[in-house]
Amino acid sequence: MAGRRIGGRHRRPPEEQATYREVFAVGEFRALWLAQALSFVGDQLAQVALAVLVYQRTESALLTALAYALTYIPPIVGGPVLSGLADLFPRRTVMVVCDVARAALVALMALQAMPFWLLCALVFVTVLLGAPFTAARAALLPDVLDGDKYVAGSAINNITHQGTQMLGFLAGGAIVAVVGTYQALALDAVTFGLSAVILIVGLRGRAAPKRGGATRSACGAARGTGRGWSSATRRCGRWCRSRGCARSTWCRRGSRRRTRRRSTTAP
Numbered sequence: 192m193a194g195r196r197i198g199g200r201h202r203r204p205p206e207e208q209a210t211y212r213e214v215f216a217v218g219e220f221r222a223l224w225l226a227q228a229l230s231f232v233g234d235q236l237a238q239v240a241l242a243v244l245v246y247q248r249t250e251s252a253l254l255t256a257l258a259y260a261l262t263y264i265p266p267i268v269g270g271p272v273l274s275g276l277a278d279l280f281p282r283r284t285v286m287v288v289c290d291v292a293r294a295a296l297v298a299l300m301a302l303q304a305m306p307f308w309l310l311c312a313l314v315f316v317t318v319l320l321g322a323p324f325t326a327a328r329a330a331l332l333p334d335v336l337d338g339d340k341y342v343a344g345s346a347i348n349n350i351t352h353q354g355t356q357m358l359g360f361l362a363g364g365a366i367v368a369v370v371g372t373y374q375a376l377a378l379d380a381v382t383f384g385l386s387a388v389i390l391i392v393g394l395r396g397r398a399a400p401k402r403g404g405a406t407r408s409a410c411g412a413a414r415g416t417g418r419g420w421s422s423a424t425r426r427c428g429r430w431c432r433s434r435g436c437a438r439s440t441w442c443r444r445g446s447r448r449r450t451r452r453r454s455t456t457a458p
Contacts, residue, residue: 209339211347219335220344222393226386227328228351230290233382234321235359236366237297238262240375241314243367248307261311265319273319274326281399282327283390289324290387293317294380301376334397 214220238259245251245258276285296317300310328348336344367375 209343211343214336214340214343214347217335217340219394220332220340222389223328223331223335224347224351225393226286226290226389227348228355229382229386229389230293230321230324231352231355232359232362233293233297233379233386234262234318235356236363236375236379236382237300237314237317239360239363240367240372240379241300241310244372244376245307245310247372254307258311258314261315262318265315266322269319270322273322276323277327277330278400281397282331283394283396285327286324286331287387287390289320289327290383290390293320294383294387296320297376297380297383301373301380303373331394331397 215224241262242255242259246255249255296313299305300313300317305313332344332348333341363375366378370378
């Protein structure tokens with residue numbers, strides 16, 4: 192059935208579909224891809240260096256695990272809200288600002304006289320800034336690639352993400368073992384700085400999306416996150432009461448908050 196039509200609005204016949212070579216021939220995609228790879232490698236390097244640094248300072252496996260867990264909490268807590276920044280401001284600007292801010296924060300982490308709590312706070316904010324960066328990159332990709340090139344470009348980004356996660360841990364461990372933790376953090380700051388330079392040079396400026404719809408989208412994401420957190424705390428309170436800990440501080444606080452809300456909403 193040589194004349195059979197291939198389904199999909201943006202798809203071409205298999206023999207005419209875009210190849211990876213055609214995707215990498217687009218200069219703006221090369222800049223996006225390289226900046227993404229540097230940012231992902233920097234994230235993995237920071238995680239490895241942080242774990243080693245915390246263990247060297249505290250010699251506590253529990254505190255090391257706690258510090259490492261902090262690198263996974265920010266996308267869950269603040270990711271849905273901060274991702275809306277990609278629709279409020281020019282996307283290249285969002286990515287560059289995130290990279291510059293992360294470079295500065297990681298450079299501060301490289302200072303040796305750093306309290307443990309401040310180190311954890313810097314790590315939390317550094318990982319949190321990855322959410323708007325990733326959202327801006329994903330939103331910018333359809334402007335750089337169209338049709339089958341976008342499909343191939345998305346596949347390349349997914350492969351890059353998985354590959355940098357695996358190789359980033361190996362390379363991070365080797366770098367920390369060779370140069371040390373503080374030097375590895377300084378190198379991590381350099382990767383974020385290089386990513387910002389590549390984005391400035393390799394991407395052309397584009398105007399921000401329309402503010403009205405973007406603002407509603409960001410506000411809706413914030414409200415949805417708040418509702419989800421409230422629902423989670425209610426479920427946790429019910430679980431505590433079912434386990435006989437109704438007198439716990441957590442449950443009493445949740446009960447008082449719900450009572451206040453009922454009293455303020457009552458006619």
